[in-house]
Amino acid sequence: MSATVFAGALFAGPVLAGPLRANANDVPLADIPALVLPALGETLIMVGIVMAVVVVVGVPLGAIIHNLARDGLFPNPSLHSALSWIVSVGRSLPFLILMVAIIPFTRLLTGTNIGIAAAVVPMSVAGIAFFTRIVENSLRSVPPSLVKVAKSSGGSSFQIIRTAQLGEAVPSLIGGLTINTIAMIEYSAIAGTIGAGGIGYVAITYGYQRFDNQVMLATIIILVALVAAVQVIGDALVRLTTPHSSTASDRRFARKVARLDIESANAASPV
Amino acid sequence: MxxxxxxxxxxxxxxxxxxxxxxxxxxxxxxxxxxxxxxxxxxxxxxxxxxxxxxxxxxxxxxxxxxxxxxxxxxxxxxxxxxIGTVFQADGLFSRRTAAQNIALPLGYLGVTSRESKSRVAELLDRVGLSSRADYYPHQLSGGQRQRVGIARALALKxxxxxxxxxxxxxxxxxxxxxxxxxxxxxxxxxxxxxxxxxxxxxxxxxxxxxxxxxxxxxxxxxxxxxxxxDPSSELGRALNPAKPAQVGAPDESSWFISYSSAGVPTDWVTRLAADLHSPVSLLGASIETIGGNAVGHATVGLRASDPQAVIAAAKRLGLDARLTDSVTDSASSPKAGAAVSADDLSDAVPTDRGVTDTGAERGTERAEREFAA
Missing domain, CATH: 3.40.50.300 (P-loop containing nucleotide triphosphate hydrolases)
Incomplete structure (x- = not known):
């Protein structure tokens, strides 16, 4: 017996019987995986495509905006405020509104306004605006002295951005990417309302429109697990890319250093 | 050059x-x-x-x-x-790069092949005595070692x-x-x-x-x-080698500040000066050292000889410069005694003169702020 039916039995008085009671149209428990797993695959594809676009566009855009600022590598205040303003507009619209508002643009690009392809466009727009700000913020946390070092070492602007700015900000960028990916999983569920497919679509059509609580619960569990998995992977990558984080390998290294020092001290002054 | x-x-x-x-x-x-x-x-x-x-x-x-x-x-x-190689203050290393990768940075910018870069980096690490630390990250190095990495990086492009x-x-x-x-x-x-x-x-x-x-x-x-x-009249010279407070001499002695003003000062100048002036020399304070193979230094001595001109002349014959410190009674009551002649105006070298130090620092900060604002 499923948890929902149990819950329904517990709460349902004669009056409140409606939405919580399992009804005849419900997807049988055994069929839920067949319904939900392909949807999970669609969500992963959608979020995957969007995140690829977001990184490819967001990283350079964030780096450019950062360096157009007054103390950047190629300062240009007017261009900086123009780009910054555009990004802010992208950031300020709630996703549902943005999605509907840019339907003509989506149609122009994909030729359709439903399905995965149509969802990817507004998600990318929102994701790029989000990630551009994250990149800017990450770059701001890199010590400016490193840019000076890179400059005096003869680096070009591109080399300096790659090594002294993005290179040093990698852990922070991965942390931001994690937040961004989770936001995109959320957006993909919202995109389900325009028939984008994926977990969100299943949750809306079965869970909401057909009151199928078992399916709703299944989608919730999957979304929670997915977000948790992204967070765990993201955190691990941040630790992996930060040499000065305290990890087991670091402690091993410290022991090795101590041993080497003792050995070299012994070699220098033989007893 | x-x-x-x-x-x-x-x-x-x-x-x-x-x-x-x-x-x-x-x-x-x-x-x-x-x-x-x-x-x-x-x-x-x-x-x-x-x-x-x-x-x-x-x-x-x-x-x-x-x-x-x-x-x-x-x-x-x-x-x-x-x-122009630049060695920055201690925070100039890339935290996510090992010592070797930090040194390779300018070579990478120049587009040197990785094989060439590797051998040059090994050479530089050896040069600064850090061959055993090639794969250490900056946080695993001491301050001095980090600065050696910085020097090696500055030298990378010869x-x-x-x-x-x-x-x-x-x-x-x-x-x-x-x-x-x-x-x-x-x-x-x-x-x-x-x-x-x-x-x-x-x-x-x-x-x-x-x-x-x-x-x-x-x-x-x-x-x-x-x-x-x-050069006994050089403020910068005195700031570089400031005199420490000297002992107080006997009441009948006058206190002299003697400094090495030439290369040929004999090592037994105290004895010679005493013989020349027919007066015992009380050593009240001294700092003699070699800088780059050259003897330099100064001493505060107490002399019973009465004729200042004779003392100055005798000291000059030995390659020394002699000056009476402020009056003997003043040096007895003041804690800076023998330092009386030394740079009073050099705010950052002589901490005894608080007033000058403070205004100097204030002007400095003000200036720095203006620099920053501009």
Whole structure:
């Protein structure tokens, strides 16, 4: 017996019987995986495509905006405020509104306004605006002295951005990417309302429109697990890319250093 | 060889213009270490940025090996920067790169093949004595080791000029000594011209051949370190080797401040002076040392001889400069006794004169803030 039916039995008085009671149209428990797993695959594809676009566009855009600022590598205040303003507009619209508002643009690009392809466009727009700000913020946390070092070492602007700015900000960028990916999983569920497919679509059509609580619960569990998995992977990558984080390998290294020092001290002054 | 000609840097325009560097002229020869000292706000960091071409001077020139680098366009400037190695203050290493990868940075920018880069990095690590630390990250190195990595990186492209911008500031005395001896070794082996910018007088004494004192954008005094130390009228010389408080002499003695003013001071000058003046010499305080193989120093002595002219003449024959310190009674009551003659005006070297130190520091901060705002 499923948890929902149990819950329904517990709460349902004669009056409140409606939405919580399992009804005849419900997807049988055994069929839920067949319904939900392909949807999970669609969500992963959608979020995957969007995140690829977001990184490819967001990283350079964030780096450019950062360096157009007054103390950047190629300062240009007017261009900086123009780009910054555009990004802010992208950031300020709630996703549902943005999605509907840019339907003509989506149609122009994909030729359709439903399905995965149509969802990817507004998600990318929102994701790029989000990630551009994250990149800017990450770059701001890199010590400016490193840019000076890179400059005096003869680096070009591109080399300096790659090594002294993005290179040093990698852990922070991965942390931001994690937040961004989770936001995109959320957006993909919202995109389900325009028939984008994926977990969100299943949750809306079965869970909401057909009151199928078992399916709703299944989608919730999957979304929670997915977000948790992204967070765990993201955190691990941040630790992996930060040499000065305290990890087991670091402690091993410290022991090795101590041993080497003792050995070299012994070699220098033989007893 | 690096020469600065009438180097001037002005921030801001019109009424708000602040002249941070005012017509600086000096030259650092091959295999010479030239120190620039000064309190904070004197313009030292601006000077460093003009020399390594991160800032364009308002007027004047930076000339390296005969080529004027201050008139180049942006892309030429990038190439020119490679001829000047810069050692930054301790925070200049990339935290996500190992020692070897940090040193390889300028080679990577230049597009050197990875095989060539590897052998050059190994050579440089060996040069600075860190071969066993190639794969360590900066946080796993000590302050002195990090600075050695910085020096190796500055040398990666075989520059003829090395700029050390507060390279030993914030290091403990042992690390500072190891960095200064490394710099001297590099100067001798590679014939580098090293411009050493610092606020630490003691380090200047350890490392520099010549020194200039920068204050409010002007060079107020400069010269060879030994010459300055031997010139009793040099404020900078006294700031470099300040006299410590001396003992108080007997009531019938007059207190004299004796300083080495030439190369030929005999080691037994105390005995000779006593014989010459027919007076015992009471040694009340002294500091004698060799700087780069030259004996320098000063002493406070008590003499019973009555004729000051005779004392000065006798000291001069021994290659010494003699001056009466302020009156004997004054030195008896004042804790700075023998230091009476030493630099009262040199705010950052002599901590006894609080008033001067404080105003100096305030002016410095004010200036630094204006620099920052501009």
């Amino acid at each position: 690096i020469t600065l000609e009438k180097l001037t840097k002005v921030y801001g325009h019109g009424e708000n213009a602040v002249t941070v560097l005012d017509n600086l002229d000096f030259s650092v020869g091959a295999a010479e270490i030239f120190a620039v000292v000064g309190p904070s706000g004197a313009g030292k960091s601006t000077l460093a940025q003009c020399v390594n071409l991160l800032e364009r001077p308002t007027s004047g020139s930076v000339i390296v090996n005969g080529e004027n680098l201050s008139q180049l366009n942006e892309s030429q400037l990038r190439t020119a920067r490679r001829r 520059p003829t000029v090395l700029l050390a911008d507060e390279a030993t500031s914030g290091l403990d005395p042992d690390s500072t000594a190891s960095i200064t001896s490394l710099l001297k070794e590099l100067r001798d082996d590679l014939g580098l011209s090293i411009l050493f910018i610092t606020h630490e007088m003691q380090t200047v004494l350890q490392v520099a051949d010549s020194v200039a004192r920068l204050d409010h954008g002007h060079i107020v005094e400069s010269g060879r370190v030994v010459d300055l130390l031997r």
